[in-house]
Amino acid sequence: MSIPRQTLICLGLSQLLVSCGLFRESDDVFENPTNNAARVQKNRRTEVPSTPASRQNGFADGIAATVNGKVVTRSEVRGSVAQEAFLLQQQVLSPADRKKRLRELEKEGLDALINRKLILTEYNKRGYPVKAQAVDSQINYRVREQFGGDRKKFVEALRQAGITMRKFRSDQEDTIKIVRMRRAITQDKTRQPSSQEVQRYYNKNINDYRDEGTVSVRTLTIPKQDRDDLMASPKSQRLRAQDIHRKLKSGSSFATLAKKYSSDSAAPNGGNRGIIDKQKPHLTMGALLTMNAYNLKAGETSEIIEDQHNYYLLKVDSRQYGKAQPLSEVQDGIEKTLIAAQKEEVVDKWVESLRKRALINKTY
Numbered sequence: 225m226s227i228p229r230q231t232l233i234c235l236g237l238s239q240l241l242v243s244c245g246l247f248r249e250s251d252d253v254f255e256n257p258t259n260n261a262a263r264v265q266k267n268r269r270t271e272v273p274s275t276p277a278s279r280q281n282g283f284a285d286g287i288a289a290t291v292n293g294k295v296v297t298r299s300e301v302r303g304s305v306a307q308e309a310f311l312l313q314q315q316v317l318s319p320a321d322r323k324k325r326l327r328e329l330e331k332e333g334l335d336a337l338i339n340r341k342l343i344l345t346e347y348n349k350r351g352y353p354v355k356a357q358a359v360d361s362q363i364n365y366r367v368r369e370q371f372g373g374d375r376k377k378f379v380e381a382l383r384q385a386g387i388t389m390r391k392f393r394s395d396q397e398d399t400i401k402i403v404r405m406r407r408a409i410t411q412d413k414t415r416q417p418s419s420q421e422v423q424r425y426y427n428k429n430i431n432d433y434r435d436e437g438t439v440s441v442r443t444l445t446i447p448k449q450d451r452d453d454l455m456a457s458p459k460s461q462r463l464r465a466q467d468i469h470r471k472l473k474s475g476s477s478f479a480t481l482a483k484k485y486s487s488d489s490a491a492p493n494g495g496n497r498g499i500i501d502k503q504k505p506h507l508t509m510g511a512l513l514t515m516n517a518y519n520l521k522a523g524e525t526s527e528i529i530e531d532q533h534n535y536y537l538l539k540v541d542s543r544q545y546g547k548a549q550p551l552s553e554v555q556d557g558i559e560k561t562l563i564a565a566q567k568e569e570v571v572d573k574w575v576e577s578l579r580k581r582a583l584i585n586k587t588y
Contacts, residue, residue, distance in 0.1 A: 288334055288588035291341045296334065298588055304333035315527065318466055334588055340402065342578040347401040354397045362396045409574050410567040417562040425558050426551050433554050435546025436502050441517045442478050442495035443509065444468065444537040445488035465528050465535040472525050478539040487534075495539070513538060 286298035302309070308329050312322060371377040382392060417425075426433070446465045450456035468481055479494025490497050497509060502518055509517075516529055517538050526538040551558075 286588070289338060289584060289586045291338050292345065292583050294341055294345075296337050296341065300337060301330050301334045301588060304337055305329040330588070334586065338579070338584060339575050340398075342575065342582055343402050343405050344398055346578065347405045352404070354400050358400055359393050359396050362400065363393070406567070406571055410570045413570045414563050414566040417559050421562060422555055422558050423551065425562060426554070430548050431545050434548040436518055437544045437546040438499050438501050439517050439520075439543045440541040441497045441500050441509070441513075442482060442539040442541060443488055443490055443497055443513065444478065444482045444486040444495050445491075446485065446535040447487050448533055448535065450487075462528075462535060465537070469525075469528055469537060472537065472539075478525065478537075496541075499544075 287295055288298045288301045289296045305326075309326055312325055312329070315322070317325070367373060367375055367378045371381070379389075382389065446461050446468070448458040448461050450461065464485070468485055471481060472478060479496070482491055482495030486495055488495070500509065500514060500517060502514060512531055513529065513536060516526055516536075517540060520526060520538065520540040522540055522543040524540055526536075529536040529538065
């Protein structure tokens with residue numbers, strides 16, 4: 225599947241925008257930038273500052289909320305979810321579903337921005353300034369990691385994103401404050417997980433520590449151009465794929481729908497492709513579908529997948545995992561994950577207490 229150059233540019237810029245520092249409070253990305261194994265992934269949210277595109281949506285002066293009298297603008301909210309919104313636009317969804325998901329993203333983004341203001345207020349009350357050297361260190365890290373040390377590329381990316389260096393430095397400084405505040409709040413509030421807790425986590429998530437093994441897959445293929453229907457267009461075929469997807473979500477048989485609608489060679493067999501091994505990519509499925517199949521659990525159906533020629537739906541009938549790593553090899557990582565979860569709980573409770581005491585008025 226070829227990716228348009230503009231898409232690649234946007235994705236590259238999104239990495240820079242993430243680095244501007246508007247992170248959810250749970251992301252200690254600067255605490256240990258080379259080892260983030262201790263993050264609690266289910267709570268992970270990345271935020272990005274507003275881009276020129278988001279500022280052109282007519283919301284630049286709209287108020288999304290006030291937090292103890294401080295304003296959060298609608299453009300800030302939209303900017304905070306710009307990366308996720310961009311990726312959402314690439315998915316094949318109905319306008320109603322896309323609007324609903326975007327609205328959910330914006331609600332999450334607003335809450336994260338409110339929490340951010342509350343934490344920064346608490347930090348600033350303590351009167352501990354962030355030295356310029358600390359900000360320089362974080363910027364140098366970003367330039368090194370994301371631009372191979374080429375500062376000209378970094379500056380140009382900022383320019384394209386509509387971000388001034390002053391704004392970038394300010395965002396980096398705020399993120400350092402949030403990380404320091406999190407450290408202070410969680411200091412001496414965690415304990416070493418017990419061997420029983422580690423064992424329970426390992427047992428519950430053991431598939432995460434197994435070789436990926438094999439999957440039994442079904443496919444349903446809708447071509448963007450139907451040779452049997454001269455009136456068909458990529459748009460009408462996408463609508464057909466969406467209709468089939470809704471039927472599957474409502475409980476219709478994948479095999480039955482594949483026999484009726486699919487155009488691939490597996491259609492007569494209900495889309496059954498048999499057993500797929502990621503280490504030996506299926507000749508007729510290709511890398512794109514194989515990768516997506518391995519992202520599904522047994523019994524799950526994929527979202528609509530698109531390449532240059534077709535729309536696809538996948539279903540994994542069964543999955544056989546390989547051999548699991550022994551607990552002794554993954555124990556350190558599990559302990560870090562459990563400690564990170566303890567920190568998350570402490571911070572979440574503290575932030576909730578800040579919210580209860582704050583005067584918050586949402587208008588968005």
